Amino acid sequence: MSPRSDAVVRRASVAIAPPEAERGGPDDRALVRALVAGEPWAAAAVWNRHAPKVFRIVARVLGPGADAEDLTQDVFVSVFSKVPGLRDPDALGSFIVSVTLRMLKWELRRRRVRRILHFAESAELPEQAVEPVDSEAREALGRLYAILDTLNADDRTVFVLRHMEGMSLPEIAEAARVSLATVKRRLSRATELVSSRVEHDASLAGYYKKGTARDEP
Template sequence: MREDIASLVAALKVGSPVAAAALYDRLGRDVHQRLYRALGPDPDLSDLVHDTFVEVLKSIRRLRDPGALDAWVGAIAVQVAHMRLQRRRRRWWLSFVPHDQVPEPEPSSPDATGNETLRQCWKALDTLEPRRRLALVLRHVEGQSLEEGAASLSVSLATFKRLLRAAEDDFRALTPRFPALGEWLEEGGR
């Protein structure tokens, strides 16, 4: 298995489109899932998945340990998500939306499940500063350890802890505005 991954990485480094396709087959779904969890509904989700893999192909030469391929791709997906969140905030700012109003996410398909709690969750997450949001999602939704989260976000462990603490405080403070979140944060249980 390790030999397979090493061969795959070697093929990627010499620019094989076949290897790129194999990489996509291997991790495409995971990247799609990670970006969706990080960003919520986004009309450009498939483009962002593509952007992630393009960045991977461009930087694959810097990958020293082929065994770290999956984590490497995951971290780049987080970087792409971060850029996307920053871009959204720039757009909100340019559109002069008052900051105390909840900014809507970019146009998207309605939540197929009709899950009101999830809808409020996205809205609450949209109010968080991008890195805090990602720290919260990586730690609690993705279930990453503090060390993994710090690596994914390319920050020190201390910074990740600080971002996470701030995100938790911010998110908790939003529950009066998004009462359905209380079902998940306080009462729990499906």
């Protein structure tokens, strides 16, 4: 079951403060047990706790042309179907991010094929992808995503999770189910490419410097 609610979607879209479920209520282990037991409230509780982060990651990784709401729904459909096989119930959050990354990788590859076939997605920036910005910043962000479109799916995802989502390198490695060394290699490649593309664009370079995180874990 995948809960659909305008109120929940709006909360996930803003994703500024953690919802009440993140600050209290059953822990993830208890939520996993409740899901497996078929408790009717469990799916909504998992959604309320984890959907804002999933939505934010999806919107930031996909950028322009993204339908973050639909993909977020798809992530949780997959999560709920796989929860009975989850070995470590305490790792529910990391598991959800891992499912998100796998689905993003598939979606990025699908979009690349669409571009090759000249059916590229619209260049319109989704309003829910980022906090409200002025027109100059929106244009700069659009140019940044054009650069990100040249990266492979793995490098792009690591770059966004580190520099835009602010995740640590160990967190990314755990979610992506790869070694820390692999994450560092992907991040280094992506950062080098993006930096080389923006260094001659003053407005984009300023936005990039303000928005990126340090490369240390």
